[in-house]
Amino acid sequence: MGTTFLFKNSFFAFIFRNIKTFCVLMGLFLLHHSSFAQVRVPVKIDTSQQKIKVLYNFINAYMQKDTINNEMWHPKYKNRKIHDYTMDWTWGEFTPRQISKRFDIELSELQCINDTLSYFKISTKSKSDKNQNSHCNVYKYYIVKIGDTYYLDNCKEYDSDRFRRYSTKNLEFYISPFYKIEKNKMEAASKVLDTMYSLLKRPNLKKPIAYYMCSSEEELNNLSNIVIWDGGLGGFTNIPEAYVVAINDNPIYTHEFIHAILGQGANCFFLQEGIASLYGGMNKGAISYQKGLEELREGYKTEKYSFDDLYFRKVKQQYSSSLTYTFAAVFCKYLIENYGLDYFYKLYYDPEITSNNFLEMLVKKTGKNKKQLKEAVEKLILKK
Structure with missing residues (x-):
């Protein structure tokens, strides 16, 4: 009986020691495999401030998501076909967690505008290839607080304030402050749309196509959640939302108008x-x-x-x-x-x-x- 008791004590001691070792190893494993999702913070961003810390935790939580969906986005995107207006492929191709694995992620900037609105810029630096080549993109998003809940939002609504608005029957123009566009040319562009609807045998859209006439790559990028991009575009159409963005001072941009008219296709x-x-x-x-x-x-x-x-x-x-x-x-x-x-x-x-x-x-x-x-x-x- 005494031998059995000693055996049991030795057995339980063995199990106890190995459980401790197992827990330590599991802790290290989990720490290692979750660390890639932690967004690096530069010295200038003081996360010891409670408000900044809350925003950082929100951003970090988003970067650990394993799916692409609008769960953490502003409620206005609930029934939209798309929720992220970024024009490059990264955020539509990979989940935030996959992006954290593939790129070195750093919070470039985090600013509180008021009690309910903030924005952040996040850089994604690619891993160096065999030739030591890499690229770095910087994206910008807004954070909106509604009640006690935080949501992500696109830049377009906030960064389009600089544009002047002019309405026609078929086109809603948003014009860069660096352009001066004659009204008769915008009215003529609207009439071109009537011709296009007939040529393409498509019904007029229920609301005018919004056309953002940008003077620079910076203005164009700001409307699509991008600050720095290792690529370049002269124009693009957000097809589901039926708006055109282009570096262009010509009110007629038929190519992009056609994308908006035809809508979401294959x-x-x-x-x-x-x-x-x-x-x-x-x-x-x-x-x-x-x-x-x-x-x-x-x-x-x-x-x-x-x-x-x-x-x-x-x-x-x-x-x-x-x-x-x-x-x-x-x-x-x-x-x-x-x-x-x-x-x-x-x-x-x-x-x-x-x-x-x-x-x-x-x-x-x-x-x-x-x-x-x-x-x-x-x-x-x-x-x-």
Whole structure:
């Protein structure tokens, strides 16, 4: 009996010692695996202040989220198709927690404007690649306090105050203070929209398209939650929200207007950018479809690039080249001329069609094989 008691004591001592070791190891494990989500804070941000600490904890909690949703966003986004107006792919592609894993995260700035409104800037520095190259983007968001609860919000509502507003039938202009735009030109732009609705056989939108005419990249970026971005855009359309933002002093921007008119379609470069380029040109309208086609034809005839080069965008400036935009427009022209605009819209609004499966889906939908489709598109490119 005494031997059994000693054995039991030894056994429980063994278990106790190992439980302590296990707990320590688990603590270190959890600390290690949760630390990546902690947002680094520079010295200038004093988190010992209660108000700053509360805001920091809110930001840090958001960066530990494992899903992309509007749970911590302002209630006004509850029934919206999108809640984050950032124009780059990062925040739509990865969860905040995944971003914390992939990038070095630092809180660049945190400012309290008043008792209910604050904003912060957060930098995401990429890990260095084998050539020691990296990039750093800086994003900006607002924090709104409603009652005792904090919510995230986009910059557009707050950073658009500098813009002057002018209303027309089809367009709501927001003009940079550095521009002076004649009213008759804005009214003329509104009439262009009437023409576009008829050409595209689409009903007028229930509310005017908002068009933010920016004078600089800084103004454009501020409207899309970005301060510094390792990329560049001259303009973009928030399709679900039907507003256009562009570095442009021309009230007519047909390419972007078409995106707003057609609304949310398939996530397909060839359909979305193709029809906007076919009817609205490229480079803020400086390059028409016909002009782009001439350049495309010349390069095609001299075998500067092939069908596959253009389809897989293996050309310089692959995501902004007028060559790839014109090539996409040729596809749209072929579909509209041979099957009609109504058929084209069935493809445009088909969520199964993407940039990656476009040609395969055309084979499935039209009954044509890849060779036939390729020959038809090449015929349009080379035809004078």
